[in-house]
Amino acid sequence: FAPWDDPKEKPLIRFQNVTKKFGEFVAIDDLTLDIFEQEFFALLGPSGCGKTTMMRMLAGFETPSEGRIELAGQDIGPVPPNKRAVNMMFQSYALFPHLSIWENIAFGLRRDRKPKDEINTRVEEMLKLTRLEKFAQRKPHQISGGQRQRVALARSLAKAPKLLLLDEPLGALDKKLRQDTQFELMDIQETTGTTFVIVTHDQEEAMTVASRVAVMDEGRIIQVSTPAAIYEYPNSVYVADFIGDVNIIEATAKASGEEMYDLNWADGQPPIKATSTKPFTEGQQAHLAIRPEKIRISTEKPVDAPNAMQGKVLDIAYLGNLSTYHVELPGGQIIKTQTANTRRLARRDITWEDPVWISWSATAGVLLDQ
Numbered sequence: 001f002a003p004w005d006d007p008k009e010k011p012l013i014r015f016q017n018v019t020k021k022f023g024e025f026v027a028i029d030d031l032t033l034d035i036f037e038q039e040f041f042a043l044l045g046p047s048g049c050g051k052t053t054m055m056r057m058l059a060g061f062e063t064p065s066e067g068r069i070e071l072a073g074q075d076i077g078p079v080p081p082n083k084r085a086v087n088m089m090f091q092s093y094a095l096f097p098h099l100s101i102w103e104n105i106a107f108g109l110r111r112d113r114k115p116k117d118e119i120n121t122r123v124e125e126m127l128k129l130t131r132l133e134k135f136a137q138r139k140p141h142q143i144s145g146g147q148r149q150r151v152a153l154a155r156s157l158a159k160a161p162k163l164l165l166l167d168e169p170l171g172a173l174d175k176k177l178r179q180d181t182q183f184e185l186m187d188i189q190e191t192t193g194t195t196f197v198i199v200t201h202d203q204e205e206a207m208t209v210a211s212r213v214a215v216m217d218e219g220r221i222i223q224v225s226t227p228a229a230i231y232e233y234p235n236s237v238y239v240a241d242f243i244g245d246v247n248i249i250e251a252t253a254k255a256s257g258e259e260m261y262d263l264n265w266a267d268g269q270p271p272i273k274a275t276s277t278k279p280f281t282e283g284q285q286a287h288l289a290i291r292p293e294k295i296r297i298s299t300e301k302p303v304d305a306p307n308a309m310q311g312k313v314l315d316i317a318y319l320g321n322l323s324t325y326h327v328e329l330p331g332g333q334i335i336k337t338q339t340a341n342t343r344r345l346a347r348r349d350i351t352w353e354d355p356v357w358i359s360w361s362a363t364a365g366v367l368l369d370q
Ligand code: ATP
Pocket: 022, 025, 027, 045, 046, 047, 048, 049, 050, 051, 052, 053, 054
């Protein structure tokens, strides 16, 4: 009898009330988290929030001050780094310059004194997986940056770890190559079924590659969920603001029906209508988080929009597929809206200083209390 029918629901890693202190400084604060088998998991957060410390504890370079970490049901506290089924790929790929690509990939297997046949088979598999067959005999300086990145990946997967830790793996690549490589990384993760944990500063990258994302702040996890749930339903102003672009409107809430609220937010403006499944009491401070693409912009007054206001265009950023508009309201507040440029001449009629209407539905935003 298997307690988990789907391996993706079986925890591979368990942080149980883990605290990590450096002297008096608390880098990880009573953190509990499960990461499942075959997951592609991302740790996201500002510099210093503890991402690298989490990775280093998984790899065995740091030990928790309190709590325990399990790998496949076993406490890994006493297990030294080289005995863990965990590998770490660093941003500086640290390839051996004098060894061929083939030898670089074989390195860990050789060190473990694996039989020759097994090494040959495994290296060939890894070359194929990372599409490097043609480059096997070259040295690292004879291949491109993207290819070197794939060698590093092949080398770190050669010993078939249960868990691969990726610390800013694509940091050295330019944007276009980085985006292509993200898809390769996803393919390779899926093909091997290895659990990947990635640390990246780039929230778009985390959202692209990961099946789940943990947003961290000061040694704690603020929210952990799928990229879409984090984007659409942030649990706090902190998460809403950290992931993507957002308007945060401060207001006081007043119930006006079931799950429906009037938000008083600015003198001279009618209350904003917003739905919320989370209850707010009369007069409670609330923040409405609303993504720019949920706000429409038009030159004509919208018909039947629950929330509509007039303002003037302060800035326009043309981004090719999208345009972003900053609209200033009479009270000086600035609202960001974003529109897809699906038709070539779409919105040409809107320019700087133009009076415009912005509008959104009552369900367009998320009402937050913190
Ligand atoms: P970055 O994105 O900048 O790499 P991070 O989220 O990975 O940041 P960590 O490297 O995990 O952050 O560090 C978390 C906190 O712990 C930081 O405030 C850091 O200064 C502190 N810290 C990390 N290692 C040590 C150490 N060996 N001694 C003292 N403090 C440390």
